Amino acid sequence: MAPLIRSKLFLPGSRPELFAKGVAGAADALSFDLEDAVPEEVKAAARRHVAEFVQSDAARGAGKLVIVRVNALGTPHFVDDIKALAVPGVDLINLPKAESADEVRAAAAAIAHMESADASALAGLLVNIESAKGLRHASQIAAAHPRVRGLQLGLGDLFEPLGIDRYDPANVHAAMFALRLAAGEAGVWCLDGARADVADETGYLAEARMARSLGFIGKTCIHPKQVALANAAFALAADEVELAMRVVAAAREAAAQGRAAFVVDGRMIDPPFLRRAEAILAAAGER
Template identity: 35%
Template sequence: MSQPARPYRSVLYIPSSNTRAMEKVKTLPVDAIIFDLEDAVAAEEKDNARTTLAGALGAGGFGPRARIVRINGLDTDWGAKDAEAARNMDADAVLLPKVDRAADVDALAEIVGDMPIWAMMETPLGMLNAAEIAAHPRMAGFVMGTNDLAKELGCRFRSDRLPMQTSLQLCLLAARAHGIVAVDGVYNAFKDEDGLRAECEQGRDMGFDGKTLIHPAQVAIANAAFAPTDEEIDLARRQIEAFEEAEAAGKGVAVVDGKIVENLHIVTARQTLSKAEAIAELENA
């Protein structure tokens, strides 16, 4: 199935208990925001954060940015209350942590009604069941929880993320098979721009739609990495033009820059131009 057209290059986590951060994000060029009620909020602040978030979303001002609410797990003291509150919030989706199987999505769907559901993919069981989770009719997006996954795997953090590759690819395959969004995990060293850029490039090369971020300083690098380059846009246009000329001449292939261009390349070229147009529309909104 085709990849989602809406840009999700930069997806910034914001603690829902932090009103200052929720105001600041309105000025940042992020494609999406994850308003976090889970890890970023202390236990004694959970109830207050839920109320604060509902008020902030109700007040609006977040523009075209996708608004995603990450709730606590339904097996916690706060999860069901979070889900019930999220159902009535002015948000685009609800994000469920530690999804192991499609049945977890069923349980949330019973609470949130028609609201789109996203899944944190961060457990070994979740990796093994990625296909059935992605196939759930209510599932709209995957977010890779690489920190929790590393803990569960007992693996070491490496710059090439070799221990993570199977997990990342399983989730990406499942997401692409069912036409949902797939967003890469966070990069913890937020002051390390070179490391972030390298990991963004790796995620983009793999096929992820974008990257989750923990600091505003990471936004520009993610936006650049997951957007089509000027060279890619130019090549896409030339490929389409050459192929259309070849078709008009009764030929099934064209040649651009010494390389064969077939219909499958045109599908990719059109996706590249569509993504570039969607980014331009978002940035000009």
């Protein structure tokens, strides 16, 4: 089952003064960054700040999913990042710029080699898809290793080198749709990436709703004020849960009568729709 990550708040590892604020906020997940948001000359210090905080009582008692974006495989910092952060307290290691299944397997092997002997240190992988090649191989990347829990879309890195308009909804929809199908093929979940225009709350909310309509579980926030927007966009509406309850109840009645297809509110329901209703109720804590 997908975790609850309606909102994932981005926290640069070089800004430890923001960590406690993130813990106190409403984001479901905290994403500590050691990669693009951290200048080269302070990467070692950022690594220490994050490693200390994720193992602190404050972080462990917050009840939030903890994600750490490490530097890419092949960079001088990857091994040190994994050595410091494959520890209890880190739920997901976010692997950036992956372009092949082999890279994911190499990253997973590195994590297995360096992580703590403590069983609670078994971090999953959240893999970023940020290039045309990565998107083309996304289904293989998602299925590359059991540690892979989900895929995350990085539209800035994907679109900018190709001259694709990042803020054209048609372009965004096309990339989201492709990634969601790739994740679905591998049986993992999808998380939407960041939207850099912090002032455009209407645009952020529209993009988050688009992601939800395509089956993404949540969206990245690069500013605390985006957290409420993401939480609202990915919240389950009461009527959605009520319909799912009616579908499941009708399915039980139909099964007792030996029928696999039935009608609820004028709509034919068969197994794919029933599975969706069951997933909604599971997410709502009703099953």
